[in-house]
Amino acid sequence: MPDCRLYLITPPRLTDGFETLLAQALDAGDVACVQLRLKDAGRDEVARAVEKLMPVTQSRGVAFLLNDDAETAKRLGCDGAHLGQTDGDHEAARKALDSHILGITCHSSRHMAMTAGELGADYVAFGAFFPTETKQTEHVATVELLEWWREMMEIPCVAIGGITAANCAPLVRAGADFLAVVGAVWNHQDGPGAGVKAMNAAIAGA
Ligand SMILES: Cc1ncc(COP(=O)(O)OP(=O)(O)O)c(N)n1
Numbered sequence: 001m002p003d004c005r006l007y008l009i010t011p012p013r014l015t016d017g018f019e020t021l022l023a024q025a026l027d028a029g030d031v032a033c034v035q036l037r038l039k040d041a042g043r044d045e046v047a048r049a050v051e052k053l054m055p056v057t058q059s060r061g062v063a064f065l066l067n068d069d070a071e072t073a074k075r076l077g078c079d080g081a082h083l084g085q086t087d088g089d090h091e092a093a094r095k096a097l098d099s100h101i102l103g104i105t106c107h108s109s110r111h112m113a114m115t116a117g118e119l120g121a122d123y124v125a126f127g128a129f130f131p132t133e134t135k136q137t138e139h140v141a142t143v144e145l146l147e148w149w150r151e152m153m154e155i156p157c158v159a160i161g162g163i164t165a166a167n168c169a170p171l172v173r174a175g176a177d178f179l180a181v182v183g184a185v186w187n188h189q190d191g192p193g194a195g196v197k198a199m200n201a202a203i204a205g206a
């Protein structure tokens, strides 16, 4: 059984009653954490979404992370934050978050990943592994990068970008600790529960 788990990121925009869809997704199978990622929302909208969604995840023992903003994550009681390379000062974020989770985007860069590890990131994220419609991406990550990280480092790594049940097996076999997905779950033709089940099955069968 591979030691790899699903990391679920919210869709770019939340529909009314999204908390019900989130509950369906989480109740369908194994999800290690949920990241709230609302790139077009203001502070109040983000705070309202945290208030609605965080109890859905935390009551199920699923970690709730906020994208882009460590200080807000800490203030609102999230389990941690995910920061990109241009999302503020990573060392300050590490301090602000105390023992809460800090994840850092490292694109396809060994150097970024080692720097993130040195400053105390709880995980590093590599991507994009495949073409994705969720975000415009400039970097392409490879299976070899995952293999190298797994061989050299202890810090967990997340693979992201266009990952689906159909294409994820090589990433699991290369040693990804988590597969982060948006479309594979939220755009699944039979609903998010089916998306989680399909990802869980693909990970288990890799
Ligand atoms: C798990 C995970 N990995 C990578 C990203 C991308 O972060 P970033 O590069 O800051 O881009 P945005 O998501 O902010 O558009 C992520 N969010 N989560």
Ligand SMILES: Cc1ncsc1CCOP(=O)(O)O
Pocket (backbone or CB within 6 Å): 127, 128, 131, 132, 133, 134, 135, 137, 160, 161, 162, 163, 180, 181, 182, 183, 184
């Ligand atoms: C946030 C992010 N960062 C790199 S690719 C990506 C989008 C992932 O979404 P999907 O799983 O739909 O490709």
Ligand SMILES: [Mg+2]
Pocket (backbone or CB within 6 Å): 067, 068, 082, 083, 084, 087
């Ligand atoms: Mg970001």
